[in-house]
């Protein structure tokens with residue numbers, strides 16, 4: 053599954069947000085892999101198209117797609133030198149697909165700030181610096197490994213050294229690896245060292261209830277800073293999210309949101325933004341037993357998409373039958389779609405689109 057790691061300084065609201073995620077967790081019954089660790093929360097990705105398909109197909113069950121959130125607490129100044137439990141947490145970050153960086157934008161005299169005062173730009177820098185130092189270490193190690201080969205005249209190693217130097221310069225200048233204008237060769241040179249600061253990032257501005265509609269000066273400062281790296285800031289109130297997640301009844305939840313002038317929970321906005329950030333799209337399978345959403349990356353071809361269901365589907369892929377959701381909505385059943393020529397038969401080169409309803413044919 054897809055994993056987002058939640059990072060941030062102590063006392064910024066990570067656990068509060070993570071608790072909200074955990075209580076909004078996906079219905080356990082639907083997910084066979086539910087022996088998960090305490091610091092992992094699995095949430096369903098809300099998608100109205102599933103309800104559309106459900107009403108058309110009347111399946112026995114509907115299975116949404118999910119995202120995993122991992123609470124990576126304990127990142128402090130000095131983590132890259134192994135202070136606190138630094139190295140363990142940095143190792144955890146290596147395993148995630150995207151980073152959710154929570155930043156404190158709420159004032160509360162009762163909650164101690166590790167650096168003395170609320171200062172989102174400073175906080176962001178502290179975390180960034182730790183990750184950059186760790187990356188610098190990884191880059192330096194690889195440079196050391198390659199140096200001899202490069203000096204002996206190996207062209208490929210020399211090219212890789214150039215790429216590594218490019219990242220080294222940026223990291224030393226306090227930039228994240230993702231800010232480097234990297235070409236395919238550059239990316240190839242660092243692929244095996246799994247840099248932390250190249251992972252896509254989303255910033256969460258954790259504000260108090262009072263600021264949830266208006267924002268505040270801390271959020272403004274953060275947005276200005278983050279704007280430089282073209283990343284997104286999601287503003288939410290973690291304490292409020294924890295309450296929102298408690299509602300089972302959808303109507304009651306909407307009423308509660310309404311009281312704060314909100315249309316959607318921050319968590320849902322976060323899920324949506326993470327999906328977009330990771331360049332993900334959804335395709336569906338629709339049968340009487342199950343209507344189900346599947347997550348793939350934009351640009352994947354049909355066999356790779358089939359492989360998400362089962363590796364055998366990919367290995368033995370023959371063809372795919374594809375219905376567009378709007379056609380399914382118009383003609384109501386697969387049979388009528390077929391009569392009207394609305395089922396396309398696609399081969400190995402077909403690039404799956406968001407919202408496609410797929411039926412795979414394969415050899416076993």
Ligand code: GDP
Nearest residue numbers: 062063064065066067068163259260289290291
């Ligand atoms: P963590 O160390 O980053 O995991 O932070 P916690 O989630 O434990 O939060 C630290 C303290 O800040 C706790 O006392 C929370 O109740 C408080 N807190 C977290 N989010 C909010 C918020 O949105 N508003 C306010 N006022 N306090 C919050």
